[in-house]
Amino acid sequence: MHERREGLPELPNSEGRELVFRFAPNPNGPLTLGHSRGVIINSEYARQHGGRIVLRFDDTGIKTKPPLAEAYGWIDDEFRWLTGRAPDVRLLASERMDLYLDKARDCLAQRICYVCTCTADEFKVTRVAREACPCRSRSSEQSLAEWEKMLDGTYAEGEAVVRVLTDMEESNPALRDWPALRIQTGEHPLVGTRYRVWPLLDFQSAIDDEEQGVTHIIRGKDLMDSTRKQTQLYDKLGWTYPETLYWGRVKVHEFGGFSTSQMRADIESGEFSDWDDIRLPTIRALRRRGFTAESLRLFWVELGLTQKDISVPLATLEAHNSGLVDASTPRLSLLRDPVRLALDVSAVEMPSELVLPNHPTEDLGVRTWPLDTDSGLEVLIEKGDLEFALSGDGVLRLKEFADIEVTSDGGGRMLHFEKGDGVRIVHWLAAGVERDAVLLHDCEGELQHPCMLESNDHAEGTLVQLERVGFARIEQVGDRGRPWRLVWTHG
């Protein structure tokens, strides 16, 4: 039997040199679970090899996937949260426009590129037919003259484009004279209307990767043709393209895909409340729900770098998270559909308070419930547990306290403190420690379930385990008249 490989696969061509990785998102929204794969895999390799990582905002498209001004800062935060550190280099493509335009002029002068004034539809015909379009024979001087007309506004959007001169006989149609720069007249959120001619991803990214000395590109396999295009350009410029690794397409059962544009549209239409709506697969939402960065790291490293298209259940991520947080999450009692019971306590000697551990095995301190027994004891349990008891012999175990017998009229009596055999253990609250709360759950939309939560002094943001319910994060501490707000994490 072979030795089982641990962690990520070996990186090709990584010996004896300084490695540079990069993560290059379009800031058209905050990062999604899908993006986190790029952040985590690249930074993980950088960490293992003592390499550097570049965070580059590829924000040169202002029409179909326009950048969002706020998203830059969000992504900075999310990158830091996911990796525990800032990137070694942070760049904005939109601040580097002059470089791309200079490079484009060089390429035109060397006839690596030419200006094409065919319409997109016209060019498509020649591309499919493997024929040269009329512009293809332009000399470098002619292309440079046309280039000036692109820059000065003579050509309107869609009337001219810079193409890389490849080979119309390329067997892969995607590689035949692909477009490198085009005219966009809209406003960029950062640089406004300063530029008319903008590079497309394949041109911009190719130049940047060389400039930044990127040695390894690790990204989704949907960009395989992008690699081939960029390699064509690198060959013409006498550069060596970085090593490139790919992963396949991922779907998470609970979310489907991770389209930032789609989410943006759904938020604008009101279907979701915001980018941190707990039903959304954004990093912000996952953080809000109490997932840890480490659980995401384990999740992606375990999935590795296969080019298979996969569909994984969120349960895999949840299992990692449970394992990580269980030992440090205090226990609390939370009742959904609470019902009150007035218990006769005459059969037992009642203590004046109850001391409960915050964790069954770890030393996380205790909490104390005062018990008011002047006229019996009032307790709250879940309606479902009451119904369960009434369908049987009526006996329940109040966890860590006493066995009781309930009746259908909302009453009951204390039996004894010892636990009887086979009695169902239920979580409960003593009257006086219950606080109004809502639990935000992702299953039925961002619904707010009214609940009763045990009084506590945990801070906002604390991850707790609700006994017999599951993990949740305290999003807002309750206050006079304002209920506690909890966000469901997982079971």
Add this chain to the structure above:
RNA sequence: GCUGGUGUGGUGUAGUUCGGUCCAUCAUGACGGACUCUCGAUCCGUCGACCCGGGUUCAAAUCCCGGCAUCAGCACCA
């Protein structure tokens, strides 16, 4: 249509480079049990896979040929 990628239990994953150490790893899941004053945790057990068909070979998950399935690219998106 053209081009490229990928097919291992329910879901992922290791193994494929260089055929034998693989009646195929690990995790998750489901089911059952032990323990526990949570339906959590821990422990134990069970279930379950090499896309199909040929070929080469003493020997194929691994190499070759042919299918099939599936995903992606063929944008003046990133």
